[in-house]
Amino acid sequence: MKAKKIVVVGNGMVGHYYVEQLAKQNAGHDITVIGAEPRPAYDRVHLSEVFSGKNPEDLALTTREHYKDIGVHAHFGDAVARIDRKAKEVITDLGRRFAYDKLVLATGSYPFVPPVPGSDQAGCLTYRTIDDLGAIRAHARDGKVGVVIGGGLLGLECANALKSLGLETHVVEFAPGLMGVQLDNGGSVMLRQMIEELDVQVHTSKATQKIVPGNERRLRMEFADGSALETDMIVFSAGIRPYDQLAKAADITVGERGGIVIDYHCRTSDSDIFAIGECALFGGRIYGLVAPGYRMADAALSQLTDTPVPFQGADMSTKLKLLGIDVGSIGDSHGKSLHNGQPPAAFLYSNDRERVYKKIVVSADGKKLLGAVLVGDCSDYDTLLQFFLNDMELPANPEGIILPADNGATPLLAGMSLPATATICSCLNVTKGAIVAAIDGGCCSVADVKATTKASTGCGGCAALLKSTVNEELAARGAEINNYVCEHFAYSRQEMFHLIKVGSLKSFDEVLHKHGNGRGCDVCKPAVASILASLFNDYVLKKEHASLQDTNDTFLANMQKDGTYSIVPRIAGGEITAEKLIVIGEVAKKYKLYTKITGGQRIDLFGARINQLPEIWSELVAAGFETGHAYGKALRTVKSCVGSTWCRYGVQDSVSMAILIENRYKGVRSPHKLKSAVSGCTRECAEAQSKDFGVIATENGWNLYVCGNGGMKPRHADLFATDLDDATLIQYIDRFLMFYIRTADRLQRTSVWMNNLEGGLDYLREVIIEDKLGIAAELEAQMALLLDTYQCEWKTTIEDPEKLQRFRQFVNSTEEDAHVVFVQERGQPRPAKDNERAALA
Amino acid sequence: MGTALHKQFNHEPIAVFSKANLLENSGVCALINGVQVAVFYLPTETPPLYAIDNYDPIGGANVLSRGIVGDINGELVVASPLYKQHFSLHSGRCLEDDSVQVSVYQARLEGDAVIVMLQKAQSQKQNIVQDIA
Known part of the structure; x- marks a missing residue:
């Protein structure tokens, strides 16, 4: 297909996904993305984590540099103002024009603010962007009480944000229950109890009539039932509305209640213009989750290739942690739809003491899973979702899946029994087949598979399933999955640590004798030496430990490529007196050492021969220096x-x-x-x-x-x-x-x-x-x-003549290593290169 | 300090020094006629002394005597402290790279004296084959 000019309007999660995938096609398209927000795409799903410790930058999905690297022209902080379909170009607020062959609208959505009188005053906020978070934080600083209007998924996420800011938090919902879209009544009641236990006050069936200045607090909400609530801020999170104004103004068809109408190929009424994500209306429905948005992007992308795939709607099942509570919803959670003309049957497990609620909706014949609700325990979610998505036949007693394990439940569905078409990661659309292919292609760990397939790099909800699938596949191939230290010890380092600690083993020989085999090697010896040091902190050059150490630890210096060593005295915090600086300078001058400032605010002295080390350190210790442990795993x-x-x-x-x-x-x-x-x-x-x-x-x-x-x-x-x-x-x-x-x-x-x-x-x-x-x-x-038990190892060493024996080039001669040759560069010595060495010889 | 002693013995240079210079389960370096020889003392092995080149042909520096000694699948080896390749103490062969080989020398204990001979301990088959080829 011919290379085209492609302009993407919007750099949210879906817009970014589209751009990244398009760049990967390497089809030579000229790609431009225009984002209204001042920053590149970020992860909106985890927005509330900014209040529990994440930095806004941690949410970033990409950077300007990355876009540059993959050849995408990116413009941020300048919104597209209109589309000129005749000229085939878009014009931004700043008057910039971008011509397109194909235009992709990924404009997303905005929070719906109900037309309540007074909802436009200070203290009335929304929760959608990183900038919104800044406004919320600013209001929280001099407030005590915060209200979220909306008891849906986003509203509860937002309540979590307010709570982490230390506010007395209220959730006000118009409907009689929380998360009415995803949960049935029983699940909703359980969720409410659990949320109230977390000191979040829930008010349902409340219609806000007006917002007026408060008496005690900044604002006062007056409800239709005559009650009122005072608060310092109100965050509206009562649903989303698609950003479809651009399309509307350009006479592209939009739905009656908003949303840019798209077909199976995500094309709008103008066949050169696509719409994807939350701004798009497909089959009369807005898909307000990220995974369906990605599937739309895939469908739109495929239109530029020779193998188009249609978008056929997407599963809206979801699993998340709201205020720390596990909530899951699959398919027809309310059990309202008919299956083969028959009303479905439901199984319910509810445990008030443990705060767990689970319901499954199955077909009348008990063979197919139609929906599920999980509150307080989502451990069965992956299993249920696989049954649902793959249309797999349920076991004879499907209730066993949701019953506690000691009540004779069927074991968790393992990855092995899934068909190759089963979706493991729904965010990135990775099937079991793709994972198997990655393993066939040489991946041998969960990390490899993640890197190759991108599975579990979205919401991370499938991490456990991915791990079990990968491990089962590896095991089936006879791969040994172990993290043994080496051939001499059939234990991981953590297990070795435990064994040495519990057995109070004090030397490598003891450890090897009790738990290992053979003679040890350059992997297990330093590992055991390190564990012994972490547990008992003996002097590292003590006779029984000396032969275990890497050369750097043995000679308390860092070996360089020519076999000489570098020396790093400790300069705590990077603070050093003029006197000590002079000492370092004098030592470097006397022993003709190359000096360089390190990244860790210290000074590294290079080119010391092994026999010079004790002498150099004697001078440094006398001047009050201590070893810097630059040689150690420390x-x-x-x-x-x-x-x-x-x-x-x-x-x-x-x-x-x-x-x-x-x-x-x-x-x-x-x-x-x-x-x-x-x-x-x-x-x-x-x-x-x-x-x-x-x-x-x-x-x-x-x-x-x-x-x-x-x-x-x-x-x-x-x-x-x-x-x-x-x-x-x-x-x-x-x-x-x-x-x-x-x-x-x-x-x-x-x-x-x-x-x-x-x-x-x-x-x-x-x-x-x-x-x-x-x-x-x-x-x-x-x-x-x-x-x-800390000691400066160099101080101990220079005081012990026996230990100093080691610091000799030759046991039978005082000659120096003739192979070590320096040349001068920029006024300092450095090792001679091979050609220089030949010239000198 | 060991006695520096270079002798012509059987037309081969040797070094003789005191056993006190050896380090248990570790290496030291002797200089014999300009050749650096790494000498390893493994008191529980038979024989207890092993001598190979101190020069690491992969790292290009005289460092093998400062490597960690151990076994890989039962073969006694020293690991180069530079890039961690293993060299057999018996044959001098590099376990990671068949085309690399260091020399092996004769070394033995006589009472309190260590004797290392520059005479090569085994015919270095590979080298000979290469020379002929």
Whole structure:
């Protein structure tokens, strides 16, 4: 097909999906996307998470740079004002014109604000965009009470947002029940009880008649039944309306109650113009979920290829967590439709004590699942959805699926029994067949399959099903799924940690003898050495540990490519006196070392021969330096900005905190290196959010971020806890580090550890903050032991002549390694390259 | 300190130094006629001494004596501290790359003395085959 000029209006989730998929076709199309919001597409589904710790940037689905990379012209913050169908171009508010061959409208929707008198005054807000969140936050700052109008899916999401802002939260719903579209009456009642237990007040069957200035609070809502409610802000979340004005003004057909009418190919009444997502009306219906929007985008995209696929409506089943409560709805949840002319039958399980409500609607013959409602427990959702979507025959007693397991229920549907056509990930439309193909193509882990198929990268609801499907497929191929340390130990690092701790094993030989086989190797020896250090903190060069260490740990320096070492003295928090700077300079000059400032605010001295190390360190230790553990899987640096001491913007003393943290955790051995930083204000000059644990000052204390990473696979750290005082901050870091040290795999950075941690950030908070596992005291005690037994390994080493024996190039000669040759570059030494070496010889 | 001692013995240079210089389950380096030899002492193995080139032909530096010793599928190896390839202590063969080989030397304990000979311990079949070819 010929390359075309394609203009996409709207950069919401669906508009972005369309652009990204189109760019992937590589068909040479000239792609332009125009977004009215000032920022590129972001994840609207998880908007309320911004109030529980996520940064707005964490929601981003793309960046300007990424669009540039894939060759898309993107324009943000300038809305399209009109479509000139004759000239085939769109004109923006700023008067820019973009010509098109094909136009795609992905304009989305806006929150419906009922025409209640007074609904246009200050304090009346909507909940749809990141900018809306800013307005909500600003009003929450000097308010106590917040009301959400609308008890549907979005309304309850929004109630969650208000609650996380610390407001007394009310939900006002016109209908008699909550989530009337998705839930039946019983489910709705259960949900209401659970929400009220969370101190969110629910008012149903309330019609707001007018909003007037309040007596006690800013606003007063007066209801049709004569009652009233005072509040500081009102957020309207009573449904959405499609943005169809552009189409309407261009004489494109729209529905009577709004929505751009589209056909099976997502074409509007103008065949060169498509509409997709929440602005589109298909079969008289607006699809207000993201997955159907993606399917529309697929259908519209296929029109540009030789194999068009139609959009035939989409499943509106949904599973989500509302205010922390699991809610699921599948198909005909109300049980109202006929199947083969017969009214359906329903099975119900309701448990008031455990707060669980489950209902399934099945065909009269009991063979097909027609719908389901789940409140308080969604563990059966995946199973039920597969039965529903694949039209699979139910077991003889279908009620068994929703009954508690010890009541003789049928086991959970496993991935194996699903047909290849079964959709595993409905957001990205990944079938079981695609997953099997990815495994056939060489994927051998859930992470591989995710990367290849994109499954479970949308809402993440299918994560458990994806995992079981992948593992079953791998097992069926005879693949051994293990995370054993190496051939000498049939245990994961976490299991080894446990075995060594429980058995109180103090040496590698003991560990190998009891739990391993063979002689050990360069994988398990350092791993065991690290665990022993994390548990007992012996001197790493103690006789029985010395042969276990990597060369860097053995020589307490970092081996470079020519076999020489680099030296990094600790410069806690990046703070150093003039005297100490001079010492480093003098040492570098005396031993002819190459010096470079590191990214962690320290100074690295390169080119030391093995036999020079003790002498160099004697001088450094005498001047008051300590080892920087740059060679160890241990805490490296705690970077800092100058903070409130000097900076006009600083709100806390970040340098003092960085020094405190660095001195506290220096020397602690961990599964991989650890980096940290402390910033004195939200400008974040110390880049704390790219660290394993980062601290950012607030006016009230410290925000703690965890599991960030720079490097090969950057990961933004997650906001873990806010406004902590010094003692609580340190307590959480103690627990966090020790929990990581205990449970991570060998050489697994905190970022990867977090990505693999079942339950993720929420679970980590439960363990560290709420002490769900009851191990917090133990973690703190273990950390206290490590802190008590700290020693500067270089100080210990230079005081021990026997240990210094090791630092020789040759046991039988005082000659130096003739292969180590330096040349000068920019006034400093560096290793000679092969051609230079030949020239010198 | 070991006694630096270069001798012509059987027309082959040797190094002799005290056993106290050895490190259990680890390596040290001896210099014999300009050749760097990594000597590993594994007290529970028979024999307990192994000597190979100190030069890592993949990393291009004299570092093998500073690697971690262990076994891979029962074969005694040292792992290069640079890029972690394994070299057999018996044959000098690189387990990850068949085309790479380091030399193996004779080493033995005599009482309190360690004797390392520059004479190659085994005929280096691969090299010979290559030379002929």
